[in-house]
Amino acid sequence: MKGVFLVTGASRGLGRSIALEVAKSGNTVIALARPSIDLDNVESELQTIDKESIAIGCDMALESEISTAVTQIKQRFSHLSGIIHNAGTISPISNLMDAPREVWERAIKVNLVGVQDLTQSLDSIIGGQSHTRILTISSGAAQRSLHGWSAYCVSKAGLDMWTKCVAEEGVNENISAVAIAPGIVDTAMQKEIRDADESDFPLLPNFIDYYRNGELSNPDDVAEKLLPFCLGESGENGDRLDVRNL
Ligand SMILES: NC(=O)c1ccc[n+]([C@@H]2O[C@H](COP(=O)([O-])OP(=O)(O)OC[C@H]3O[C@@H](n4cnc5c(N)ncnc54)[C@H](OP(=O)(O)O)[C@@H]3O)[C@@H](O)[C@H]2O)c1
Numbered sequence: 462m463k464g465v466f467l468v469t470g471a472s473r474g475l476g477r478s479i480a481l482e483v484a485k486s487g488n489t490v491i492a493l494a495r496p497s498i499d500l501d502n503v504e505s506e507l508q509t510i511d512k513e514s515i516a517i518g519c520d521m522a523l524e525s526e527i528s529t530a531v532t533q534i535k536q537r538f539s540h541l542s543g544i545i546h547n548a549g550t551i552s553p554i555s556n557l558m559d560a561p562r563e564v565w566e567r568a569i570k571v572n573l574v575g576v577q578d579l580t581q582s583l584d585s586i587i588g589g590q591s592h593t594r595i596l597t598i599s600s601g602a603a604q605r606s607l608h609g610w611s612a613y614c615v616s617k618a619g620l621d622m623w624t625k626c627v628a629e630e631g632v633n634e635n636i637s638a639v640a641i642a643p644g645i646v647d648t649a650m651q652k653e654i655r656d657a658d659e660s661d662f663p664l665l666p667n668f669i670d671y672y673r674n675g676e677l678s679n680p681d682d683v684a685e686k687l688l689p690f691c692l693g694e695s696g697e698n699g700d701r702l703d704v705r706n707l
Contacts, residue, residue, distance in 0.1 A: 463487055463488055463489060464488050464489070464541075464542025464543065464692075465488065465489045465490075465491065465538045465540065465541050465542055466483045466488050466489070466490055466491070466541065466542055466543040466544070466545065466691065466692075467490075467491045467493060467534065467541055467543070467544045467545070467583075468480040468483065468490055468491070468492055468493065468545045468547060469493045469494070469521060469544075469545065469546055469547050469548035469579070470493070470494055470521075470547040470548030470549060471490070471492035471493060471494055471500070471503055471516070471547070472492070472494035472495070472497055472499040472500040472503055473494075473499050473503075473648070473649060474646070474648030474649055474650065474680055475547060475598065475643055475646055475648055475680045475683060475684065476492075476494070476545075476547040476548065477492075477499075477503050477680070478680040478681045478683065478684035479545055479547060479684045479687060479688075479691060480492045480503060480507060481503075481506060481507065481510070481684070482681075482684040482685060482687075482688050482691075483543075483545075483688065483691055483692070484507050484510040484511045484514055485510055486688060486692065487511075488511065488542070488692075489511050489513045489514050489538075490507050490511065490514040491514070491515055491516075491517060491534060491538070492504060492507060492514070492515070492516040492517070493516070493517050493518075493519050493521075493530060493548070494516075494518070494519070494548065495518060495519065495520050496518030497518075500516050500518060501516065503516060504516035515537070517530045517533055517534065518530075521548050521570070521571045521575035521576075521579070522567050522570040522571045522575060523570075524578055527575060527578045527579050527582060528582060530579075531579070531582040531583055534583065534586070535583075535585070535586060538586065539586060540586050540587070540589075540591055540593075541583060541586055541587050541593055542591065542592070542593060542594065542692075542693070543593060543594040543595070543596065543691055543692065543693060544579070544580060544583070544587070544593070544594075544595050544596070545596045545598070545691050546576045546579075546580075546595070546596065546597045546598065546620075547598045548571060548572075548575070549571065549572050549598065549600075549613075549617075549650070550567070550568050550571045550572065550613075551568075551610065551613050551650050551653055551654060552564060552567075552568060552612075552653070553565060553568065553612060554609050554610060554653070554654065554657040554658075554661050554662050555609060555661045556608075556609060556660075556661055557611040559661075560611065560612065564612075565611070565612045568612035568613060568616055569612060569615065569616050569619075571616075572612075572613070572616035572617060572619075572620060573616040573619045573620050573623065576597065576620060576623060577623065580595065580627070587634075587636060588631065588634040588635040588636040589634070589635055590635070591635065592635050592636070592637065592693055593635065593636045593637075593693075594636075594637055594638075594639070594690075594691065594692065594693030594696075595624070595627055595631070595636060595637070595638040595639075596638075596639050596640075596641065596687070596690055596691050596696075597620050597621075597623070597624045597638070597639075597640045597641075598640075598641065598642075598643060599617055599620060599621055599624075599640040599641060599642040599643075599701065600613070600617045600642050600643075601642055601703075602614045602617050602618075603617035603618045603620065603621045603640075603642070604618070604621075607662075607664060608662065608663050608664065609657065609661045609662035609663070609664075610662070620640065621640050621701055624638045624639065624640040624699075624701070625638070625640075625699055625701070628698045628699035629699070631698065632698065637693060637696075637698040638698060638699065639690055639696035639697075639698070639699070639700045639701075639702065640700070640701045640702070641687060641690055641696075641701075641702045641703070641704060642701075642702070642703045642704065643678075643683050643687070643704050644678050644683065644703070644704045644705045645671055645676060645677050645678065646677060646678050646679075646680050646683050647672075647677035647678065647679060647680065648680055651668070651672065651677060654668050655668055655669055655672060678704075683704055686704055686707050687704065690702075
């Protein structure tokens with residue numbers, strides 16, 4: 462049966478690939494990101510596959526924009542079969558002691574607090590009589606501290622535990638939650654990492670080598686692997702997985 466899936470960070474990179482993959486599997490997609498031409502283009506691409514799919518502009522750092530987005534979603538759809546929490550930012554890449562407070566805080570909001578805000582606000586149209594799968598896009602940085610990535614590491618570690626908490630409480634609500642780390646994927650985020658200053662990010666040469674040696678995976682290939690987990694067909698409630706082991 463056709464379902465409705467919300468994909469955050471769908472304007473480019475992995476989120477765009479996930480959104481298109483979910484639509485191609487016969488579902489409607491709500492593609493969320495900040496307003497941009499990229500997001501408009503994704504909406505057009507989605508609508509050639511599924512006419513009911515839409516894009517919604519929303520800054521995940523802003524509670525007021527999340528609230529407006531949720532109103533738009535609820536006006537149009539009565540139930541979500543899945544939420545793919547993919548939106549994320551790696552910024553600031555900076556020594557912890559030098560990180561600008563507002564940028565550090567913003568990362569925690571986008572990667573973690575916004576995820577809670579969005580999900581909580583959608584409470585009335587998830588779970589219940591029909592199942593909802595919540596998939597969070599994790600990172601190796603959730604389990605390993607990397608010099609210069611403090612806000613990212615902290616927020617992704619928090620997101621892993623948030624996912625486990627949803628899994629715990631979702632059991633009686635017909636909601637399942639799974640976190641998956643996607644590996645190293647060839648997206649704008651990896652370019653931002655390679656553009657960092659080595660004094661802020663001592664592992665920079667390793668990430669340049671991964672790129673030069675062709676070790677980054679293609680976002681479309683990763684999205685294909687993630688699809689059954691997005692749809693709730695694979696993955697046990699509470700799992701924390703890595704794409705490279707699937
Ligand atoms: N690439 C990797 O190697 C890698 C590895 C591990 C985990 N991940 C995770 O995979 C996910 C996707 O990353 P990616 O590599 O595809 O990165 P990306 O190319 O930089 O895309 C990030 C997406 O998140 C959205 N986003 C960022 N800030 C936002 C905000 N304030 N409000 C709403 N949307 C926002 C962006 O949209 P706009 O900027 O247009 O709003 C974009 O669609 C992230 O959660 C990332 O942490 C990536």
